[in-house]
Amino acid sequence: MTKILIIYTGGTIGMVNDPKTGVLIPFDFKQIQQNVPELARLNYDLDVYSFDPILDSSNMDPLIWADLAKLIQEKYEEFDGFVILHGSDTMSFTASALSFMLENLSKPIVLTGSQLPIGEIRTDAKENLITALEIAATKKQGKAMVPEVCIYFDYQLFRGNRSIKYNSEKFEAFRSPNYPILAEAGVNLSFYKNYISRQPVEPLKVHTNFNANIGVLKLYPGISAQAVYAITKSGVDAIVLETFGSGNTTTAAWFIESLREAIASNKLIIDITQCQRGSVALGKYETSKQLQQMGIISGYDMTFEATVTKLMYLMGQGYSNAEIARFMEQSIRGELTA
Incomplete structure (x- = not known):
């Protein structure tokens, strides 16, 4: 039975x-x-x-x-x-x-x-x-x-x-x-x-080790530097960046520089779209080209829930940032279409 x-x-x-x-x-x-x-x-x-x-x-x-x-x-x-x-x-x-x-x-x-x-x-x-x-x-x-x-x-x-x-x-x-x-x-x-x-x-x-030290930055038109810095300058190990459309953000100099500084301080940044359907395509538009060049990770078509838990899981395994970045852009349990 x-x-x-x-x-x-x-x-x-x-x-x-x-x-x-x-x-x-x-x-x-x-x-x-x-x-x-x-x-x-x-x-x-x-x-x-x-x-x-x-x-x-x-x-x-x-x-x-x-x-x-x-x-x-x-x-x-x-x-x-x-x-x-x-x-x-x-x-x-x-x-x-x-x-x-x-x-x-x-x-x-x-x-x-x-x-x-x-x-x-x-x-x-x-x-x-x-x-x-x-x-x-x-x-x-x-x-x-x-x-x-x-x-x-x-x-x-x-x-x-x-x-x-x-x-x-x-x-x-x-x-x-x-x-x-x-x-x-x-x-x-x-x-x-x-x-x-x-x-x-x-x-x-x-695998039961998780690192939940993650910040979430959801963009909206008119977002202030103060709101962005509260996440990018915080003590989190990684940031989930919820962007527009296929992964686009404002190109304001202060915003781009805040992301560069976060990456320079050893933070991982993963770009996922606010849209329920579709995928991030870094570099498709000028507004995401700089993100791709500075080393921001593409979340492709992952849900917010999968992005957060996958990131917690990978960071909990003790991988280097380079290894985490590589695994985040690969399907390991059918969670994304690259």
């Missing part, structure tokens, strides 16, 4: 209304099982691990990602797949982080959650949970159909490090703007094999 481990971290899927305050608060996973009697009808051997205390996903951080990765490592040989129940707000960050932490992954890690608590009449939680379990259990010729860290939400399966949360009000909470979906649940569960990645068949390696 296929064995699946459900890891319950928290999130809306396991919330109930506090009758005293009217605020959503977490409850025990046993109550989720009571609300989804269909779980008993699945022909899987299910086991559950619940975080204690249960977490709102806004409180996720690299230490908790490390705990998740270590738990998967500990249970890896015992189970065929893993379903992580997680709050949707930071789900794409966790999925991206785990994709980098779990090298040589050959089993499904499916994150899911819901927009409405599981006890609500119109909840999306039941379908998301049941189909996530089915995806985690699906094999072909004895091998996992989707040996990736992915997110299942509202009938679609996304590569985790290509996903973004784009809607807080609809059941269709996630999108993958620069990569096709991996599977779709309709009358049948359809897998799109050409888009599913497989890592080398080698023993699982788990």
Whole structure:
């Protein structure tokens, strides 16, 4: 019998209304099982691990990602797949982080959650949970159909490090703007094999060292020198620069010089676009030519979530800046199209 481990971290899927305050608060996973009697009808051997205390996903951080990765490592040989129940707000960050932490992954890690608590009449939680379990259990010729860290939400399966949360009000909470979906649940569960990645068949390696000393500089017309210097002159080790269009910035002398000084002080700067779709193309326009020449790293079409977690991961491995720059511009877990 296929064995699946459900890891319950928290999130809306396991919330109930506090009758005293009217605020959503977490409850025990046993109550989720009571609300989804269909779980008993699945022909899987299910086991559950619940975080204690249960977490709102806004409180996720690299230490908790490390705990998740270590738990998967500990249970890896015992189970065929893993379903992580997680709050949707930071789900794409966790999925991206785990994709980098779990090298040589050959089993499904499916994150899911819901927009409405599981006890609500119109909840999306039941379908998301049941189909996530089915995806985690699906094999072909004895091998996992989707040996990736992915997110299942509202009938679609996304590569985790290509996903973004784009809607807080609809059941269709996630999108993958620069990569096709991996599977779709309709009358049948359809897998799109050409888009599913497989890592080398080698023993699982788990990397838990992260360096989160990163600054984020999002550009806007009229940004002041004071706002820029607050990031470029700070003590961060790296800066994620969110630019316009295909990687363009203002060419004001003070701004360009601030970037040069940051690089001279051994800071890494990664250029990603503010656009949800498309890619950075440094040097395509004059406004990004100087960035390319000074050694700013192209994030290509990576999401913000993948950029931040990949950078944390690489800096945590003790690589030199030159090595990090090289790896940031390469796809190591299917996170970018160079």
